[in-house]
Amino acid sequence: MATKLRIKKNDLVKVLTGRDRGKQGKVTQVFPKSGLVVVEGINLRFKHLRNTPGQGRAGSRVQYAAPLGASKLMVMCPSCGKTTRVQMIKSAEGKSLRSCHRCQQTLTTV
Ligand SMILES: [Zn+2]
Numbered sequence: 001m002a003t004k005l006r007i008k009k010n011d012l013v014k015v016l017t018g019r020d021r022g023k024q025g026k027v028t029q030v031f032p033k034s035g036l037v038v039v040e041g042i043n044l045r046f047k048h049l050r051n052t053p054g055q056g057r058a059g060s061r062v063q064y065a066a067p068l069g070a071s072k073l074m075v076m077c078p079s080c081g082k083t084t085r086v087q088m089i090k091s092a093e094g095k096s097l098r099s100c101h102r103c104q105q106t107l108t109t110v
Pocket of ligand 1: 077078079080081082084100101102103104105
């Protein structure tokens with residue numbers, strides 16, 4: 001069983017390594033099974049579209065954000081503004097909530 005990702009959609013994350021190191025972005029897609037995450041504006045690549053004769057469409061390059069490994073990312077805490085490890089805490093109703101290990105604030109999933 002793969003370890004559960006602590007990163008959720010709409011989280012603000014910081015890139016720790018690779019070409020986009022130091023950049024921040026919003027998570028747009030999460031693939032828990034493969035441990036991959038798509039972040040807005042991070043890991044941009046070009047998809048090369050071939051020219052199709054007869055259809056009047058020229059070949060072009062389309063930029064898209066490619067998925068990258070969740071281990072290269074760290075969640076940013078909206079309340080203290082720092083990168084944080086995600087802790088799981090129990091709420092009064094017995095629900096598991098994600099919280100910041102620095103300020104103990106609950107990380108809201110928008
Ligand atoms: Zn915090």
